[in-house]
Amino acid sequence: MAPDDTRKGAARMRDVARVAQVSTMTVSRALMDPSKVSPDVRARVAEAVSAVGYVPNKVAGSLSSSRSKVIGLVVPSIENSLFASTIQGISDVLRRHDHQLMIADSGYSAEDEEAAIRAFLEQRVAGLILHDTTHTPAAVSMIRRSGVPVVENGTLTPSPLDMVVSYSNHDASKAMTQHLGRLGYKRIGFVSLPSADNERSRDRQRGYKAALEELGHDFDPRLMLEMPPGLASGAEALLRLVEGGGHPDAIFFAGDVLAMGATLECARRGWPVPGKVAIAAFDNFDLLGHLVPPVTTLRLPRLEIGRRSAEVLLDRIQGRSSAAVSVDLRFEIIHRGST
Amino acid sequence: MAPDDTRKGAARMRDVARVAQVSTMTVSRALMDPSKVSPDVRARVAEAVSAVGYVPNKVAGSLSSSRSKVIGLVVPSIENSLFASTIQGISDVLRRHDHQLMIADSGYSAEDEEAAIRAFLEQRVAGLILHDTTHTPAAVSMIRRSGVPVVENGTLTPSPLDMVVSYSNHDASKAMTQHLGRLGYKRIGFVSLPSADNERSRDRQRGYKAALEELGHDFDPRLMLEMPPGLASGAEALLRLVEGGGHPDAIFFAGDVLAMGATLECARRGWPVPGKVAIAAFDNFDLLGHLVPPVTTLRLPRLEIGRRSAEVLLDRIQGRSSAAVSVDLRFEIIHRGST
DNA sequence: CCTGGAAATGATACCGATACCATAGACGCG
DNA sequence: CGCGTCTATGGTATCGGTATCATTTCCAGG
Structure with a gap:
């Protein structure tokens, strides 16, 4: 059967390319960095994209470019609302920078944390944020070997894996x-x-x-x-x-x-x-x-911990920093009637 | 430069294959469905895996098999602790079934929900869970075209996109x-x-x-x-x-x-x-x-909503069900001193 | 002893993008 | 006018796995 417009499944870049009468390479460029393509072609591609209902396949993109825009987060418990603000802070920053967030919870167990970390590394996340600062040796060695940047934010530990964002x-x-x-x-x-x-x-x-x-x-x-x-x-x-x-x-x-x-x-x-x-x-x-x-x-700067964690992580990922980072955020006493 | 054991970066399946003296196909089988390889080979592969510190690349796996084990969840707000129980329920079930959870929040806006949905579809998630039941037309059409199964769980809407799990x-x-x-x-x-x-x-x-x-x-x-x-x-x-x-x-x-x-x-x-x-x-x-x-x-059955949502979604993904699903969970009045 | 079929393994194409290099044309300048 | 350079575009290999089919081996049954 010859390929035609009525084929099933999601449209691929080559479908867009055919409709726009350019190569897939040009489509890729038009989407990734429009400045590298002439205005004329840019318009044809845009038109073709909506004509065929193209949704880029980031899985293929990640494999090909060996880059990913997914960050993995492990918290002790999702249900505990104390972590919710931090997660919100992370999510806000990631969204602005066009990254995705994967979450897992460790149930306060280092073994489950290890499993979550392994799963994230299998997904080839671009970075990790861990709430806990104690990890299994296997988890530590996996992370080290993978070279993935990590932020820990439970407390200002003196011996971080990589980066720390917390208060004391x-x-x-x-x-x-x-x-x-x-x-x-x-x-x-x-x-x-x-x-x-x-x-x-x-x-x-x-x-x-x-x-x-x-x-x-x-x-x-x-x-x-x-x-x-x-x-x-x-x-x-x-x-x-x-x-x-x-x-x-x-x-x-x-x-x-x-x-x-x-x-x-x-x-x-x-x-x-x-x-x-x-x-x-x-x-x-x-x-x-x-x-x-x-x-x-x-x-306590819970939202801020999330924001800054995401920010330092993205900085590292995007090569804007390489040094060890340790961010000590401020806390404040709120005096009220109970004391 | 000839390939050798000292090359940088993560070990790939072919490294494991070389060490175990089998083909990559056999390594793949040994990891995916051990019953299809001989006990001898199984052991050699296991040994090679830990020898080279192999962490499977699910990105490549997903692309090749066009299957994924990632579920996308969109809630109005992550910070709102009401959703935390539901997320926990989802997470618990997904973990048991070896799936991952991606989260985004819509900030109570249908446009932002659409953006989150688009990002998830670009990641080729295996399924979606949406808290809200009102969506932009573009979001609806993207979801329809993608064929991805969806669970909505904000309320028992009479006109669901696909499946619903909620209380009334x-x-x-x-x-x-x-x-x-x-x-x-x-x-x-x-x-x-x-x-x-x-x-x-x-x-x-x-x-x-x-x-x-x-x-x-x-x-x-x-x-x-x-x-x-x-x-x-x-x-x-x-x-x-x-x-x-x-x-x-x-x-x-x-x-x-x-x-x-x-x-x-x-x-x-x-x-x-x-x-x-x-x-x-x-x-x-x-x-x-x-x-x-x-x-x-x-x-209100918040935890249960999460659990059941994940369950019906996995059932559909794994082909154990295909019918439209609408789960009506029970609520209960707790009478206390304030009334 | 021959044959059919199951079990174990391998060779190769392919998933859908991007990287890298090649090429064609346009343009500036000596 | 020739040559270098820059811009716009395309061809092809490749990322790291899995699907598919072929091949080999081994054994049961006639």
């Missing part, structure tokens, strides 16, 4: 603890997520202890707790610390939505905040500002 | 309104998102009116409002309705976090809920159950 969890935690100290609180409790596989969590704990030391407070293990994330978990942590013999006059919740759960629990019990106990949070959910009382927290 | 916004809205009626509320207010480009919002409005009719209540335009999403917006809606002459004794907030903003505003003002006004919500943020008072809301 240590400094933020320390700053908030000192803030509480300066407000006159003497027995400052601290609740974080489990630190076992979580460098961020460890950084926050170290920051807390560093601040206590500078404040001249003794560290009291009865005032420190690790809890899984969640509203109920925050409420439970509150009760355990308040009734646990440590007699806290303030508690700093450095983990996902824990502070919210604790504040709501106080409301349910009618405990005055900060009368009974002061509460400070780590995450900047806007909701915290609307609770009664509004909760003191940190403003 | 109309029925859910009606059910909640009737619930309020049965509780004895006589002047039920209703706040939704702008309906102009939003079929979901329109469905909810129609459900509200249908319920009023069945309850024998007259529709009072002073009791109905459209507001943009957001906490502050919910607070404002509350004030406008309460002080607007409609004298509501209950308000049903059928839009993102509006109910939360309203409930928190009541707390700030010391208005008893439901003494001053009862409040019901549409979205099932778990937070709503922890407010004081806990807020009556709907349990």
Whole structure:
């Protein structure tokens, strides 16, 4: 059967070429870099493209040019809304630069992260953004061999794979603890997520202890707790610390939505905040500002982390930079009624 | 220069083939369908793969086989945590089936949705999941011509592009309104998102009116409002309705976090809920159950929508189904203290 | 012992673009 | 007027796999 216009399936570049009466090479140029083609031809190609309903095949394009416009992102959990802002920031920048975003979640497991990374490398992504800063050895070696640029953004790790964009969890935690100290609180409790596989969590704990030391407070293990994330978990942590013999006059919740759960629990019990106990949070959910009382927290540059991650990655990909990059973004304390 | 083991760049299948002393075709088979090669060869190939650090190139594979394992998802906003559960559900199922997820957001604009769809089709995705049910004509025609299977899941639209997985916004809205009626509320207010480009919002409005009719209540335009999403917006809606002459004794907030903003505003003002006004919500943020008072809301199958969307899409892609699919998922009313 | 067919493997074309180099014409300048 | 140079365009190899068909080997069954 001779090829004709009625063939099934998507139109290919050669169909456009035939209609426009030029070679495929010229069509390719007309689409990639119109300045290299005469206005006349450019118009004929444009016409032919819409006539045949041509949708370029980037798979073939990527293979041929060994370039891709896809970025792979691995977050611990998609459902956790804390990451949503960062993802949005990445997405915004990528869209502006005509790149695509692939997402996978590791479920907080380094093995699943490795699998996700492998899948992305198989897709020959142009770059990777990883939230976590701890990886399996296999993942590290795959990434190294592939030569793909990487941005990590969970915390300002001292030994990055490649580039880092984050804020310092240590400094933020320390700053908030000192803030509480300066407000006159003497027995400052601290609740974080489990630190076992979580460098961020460890950084926050170290920051807390560093601040206590500078404040001249003794560290009291009865005032420190690790809890899984969640509203109920925050409420439970509150009760355990308040009734646990440590007699806290303030508690700093450095983990996902824990502070919210604790504040709501106080409301349910009618405990005055900060009368009974002061509460400070780590995450900047806007909701915290609307609770009664509004909760003191940190403003973390989550959207900015996403944006900058995408930007430094694109810079590297497009050869505008080659140096090691480490971007330390600012955080800020938002003082509110709860402390 | 003769090819040798020290060449730069990623190892290719032919490198594996050389080391394993077989043809590339055999390597391909050993990786794709091990049952088609002898155990001996299978072992040699496996060894060679790790020896050279081979990472298959799916770009080349997709081009050659004209199959892909990438699914494209377009949501109105990534940052909006309501979609996060759905995305998580999709991601979970895709991971189990060895597929990848590409995400784009439309920023609630049909034009941007079209651009995202075009980009996905250029990547030759195997399937599309779209949250919205209204699309530009160009988007519709591109999708049709491409033959790519599509799932829409914003609402149970009567005229889907292809497959639908959702719950009925109309029925859910009606059910909640009737619930309020049965509780004895006589002047039920209703706040939704702008309906102009939003079929979901329109469905909810129609459900509200249908319920009023069945309850024998007259529709009072002073009791109905459209507001943009957001906490502050919910607070404002509350004030406008309460002080607007409609004298509501209950308000049903059928839009993102509006109910939360309203409930928190009541707390700030010391208005008893439901003494001053009862409040019901549409979205099932778990937070709503922890407010004081806990807020009556709907349990919507967000995670399930994601899972089922991915499942029906994969079924179609893998040829296990071809019929039109419309999955109507259940919702549920969670009665709490606010009503 | 011959033959048919299944199992294992290989040779080669091809997927749909882009890279690279060649070529034809136009134009400027000594 | 000849030559170099630049612009616009095309021919062809190639990216790294998979599809298809051919080939070889081996064994069962008559």
